[in-house]
Amino acid sequence: MTVVNEWVAGTRFGGWVQRCRESRRLVLVIVAIALLLDNMLLTTVVPIIPEFLYDINHPNATLDKLSRVTTTxxxxxxxxxxxxxxxxxxxxxxxxxxxxxxxxxxxxxxxxLDPEQEEQKMRHHDLVQETVEVGMMFASKAFVQLLANPFVGPLTHKIGYSIPMFAGFVIMFLSTIIFAFGRSYSVLFIARALQGIGSSCSSVSGMGMLAERYPDDKERGNAMGIALGGLALGVLIGPPFGGVMYEFVGKSAPFLVLSALALGDGLLQLLMLQPAIVRQESDPPSLKALVTDPYIIIAAGAITFANMGIAMLEPSLPIWMMDTMGAERWKQGVTFLPASISYLIGTNLFGPLGHRMGRWLAALLGLVIIGICLMLIPLATSMNHLIVPNAGLGFAIGMVDSSMMPELGYLVDIRHTAVYGSVYAIGDVAFCLGFAIGPAMSGTLVKKIGFEWMLFGIAILNFLYAPLLISLKSPPTKEEKKSLLLDEKTSVRYVTYQNEDEEE
Structure with missing residues (x-):
């Protein structure tokens, strides 16, 4: 009897596991968790790295002590x-x-000079100089991810999404452990760059998996809004989590917690996704065909410009706050909190709302709001003055991301073949371009033209790009595209024959 009961229980458990594996919602949860942890690691370092590098270079004078002296x-x-x-x-x-x-x-x-004035002047010089190092470290992840995406996208066409997704977890786990125990700039730089490969695997595979499991355009928009909500939650939790843990526990603590959470996500993937090779039935569109599609490029460009501003702020805003406000560690992390909360709201709100009002319009308005908020940030004289522009910035980026990510899948559906690995590789490249160019240029721009003019410049770029999104209002479908090409060929032949007749 006991054996029979165990057999029945095992059968029920096996049936439950099988139902879970077939569930679209579980896939959505796994993708959201992967994006959550990846972006927690991405942003946890924001309040830690500037202070940690300054402590390495100036062991007898920490930023925390200097900021208190200069402000009090x-x-x-x-x-x-x-x-x-x-x-x-x-x-x-x-x-x-x-x-x-x-x-x-x-x-x-x-x-x-007065000793305190001399100390403050030297501190300002060191902080501006450090902005370049921090910016290059932050940008390394995006640059590596940028290089990996063109390989990961076509790879998913050949072996499916589950194996690259699991590979992303393994690489992220290694990166987190290196961050926990790294004690030099070069080691931390390697950890940040390594994370780029893991992020490429996770994001491209995750978005492609969702696009495949949710073929309906409206459902796909809702699902991607929820997945981007996981990304937003990671961005939300990361900076305050990193700042508070570093302040009160130590540098290694936040990364050890993240590595434990990543391990749990990896076990969930092994149990539910069962990574295996799955070949695509239909022929995927070539990467060249997607890259040369102007509508896909416009949608991807919106993602780039939307995220470039916040990417420039990540290395430069904490240092600018130290320099002008004497901000302490926890304040440097908490300052990104309004942007993260509003991004979470924006992605979940404009997943379904973007489909109703038109995703092109949601993204256009988002770029305009981003530009306005970027111009308001340098006018702040205290941490409280940063709340409204940061909140508006996060909400507007959520508008653009949650509208353009499903739009990329929709464009592939109507203009190419419904295989999504490569198009989300392009989307991720667009995202990474913003986070590669932004931090890499921020240090140099702060030195050359100042923090204020740097943000004014990227705001103007957002204003100039926004009108291009009107072209996404009604993009031509595959049939219309073929019809246009046929009409062009016919007109060319007609003109050729007419010229020949005239010559005769």
Whole structure:
């Protein structure tokens, strides 16, 4: 009897597992968790790396101590050079000292800066210089991801989505462990670059898997909005999680927690997705055909410009806050909180809403709002002044991302073949371009033109790009595209024959 009960229980469990494996919702949960953890790792380092690198380079003077000194101490007025000189000499100098002696003393004191002013000036120089290093480290992940995407996309056509998805987990786990125990700039740089390969596998496979499981355009938009909500939640939790854990526990703690969560996601993938080779039935569109499609490029470009602004802010805003506001560690992490919360709201709201109002219009409005918010950020004089522009920035990026990601799948459906690996490789390339160009250029731009003009420049680019999205209002389908090509060929032949007749 006991054996029979065990057999029945095992059968029921096996049936439940099989139903879970066939469930679209479970696939959506797994993809959302993978994006959540990837973006938690992406943003957890934002408040940690600038401080950690400064501590490595200046072991006797941390940013935390310097910021408190520069914000709470008021410099004492500079005393009269002659009076100070007389005081220091304990009145050994007579009142009848010659005017030449006083001229020499005055020269000495006028060329000597106040110690606190000198320290603050050196600190400002070091912080601006560090912006370049931090920007290059942050950009390395996006650059590597950019290079990996053209290989991962076509690979999913040959072996399916589950194996690259699991490979992404393994690589991310290794990257997290390196972050936990790395103690030099070069090691942390390698960890950040390695994460780019894992992110490419996870995001391209995850979005392709969702597009395949949700063939209906409306359902696909809702599903991708939820998946991007996982991404948004990772961006939301990452900076405050990293800042608080680094402040009160230590540098390794947040990365060890993330590695444990990643391990759980990997076990879930093994149990439910069962990574295996699955070949596509229909012939996929070539990467060249997708890259040369102007409508796909316009949709992808919107993703690039939408994310470039926040990518520039990641390495530069915490350092700008240290420099101008004397912000502490936890404030540097919390400042991105409004953007993350509003991004989470924007992605979930405009997944279904973008389908109703027109995804082109949602993305167009998003780019305009992004430009306005970027121009407001440099006007802030305290952390409270950053709340509204950061919140608007996150909401608007959510509008663009949740509209253009399903739009890429829709464009492939109506203009090419419904195989999605390569088109989401292009979408991920667009996302990575923003996060590669932004941090890489931010340090140089801050040095050359300043933090304010850097943000004004990217805001103007968003304004200029927005009108191009009107072309996505009613893109021609595959049949219309063939009809247009046929009409063009016919007209060319007609003109050729007409010219020949005229010559005769």
């Amino acid at each position: 101490t008021t410099p004492s007025p500079t005393p009269n050079p002659c009076a100070q000189y007389i005081k220091n000499q304990n009145a050994d100098i007579s009142v009848t000292t010659s005017s030449n002696d006083f001229d020499n003393v005055s020269t000495v004191f006028t060329t000597t």
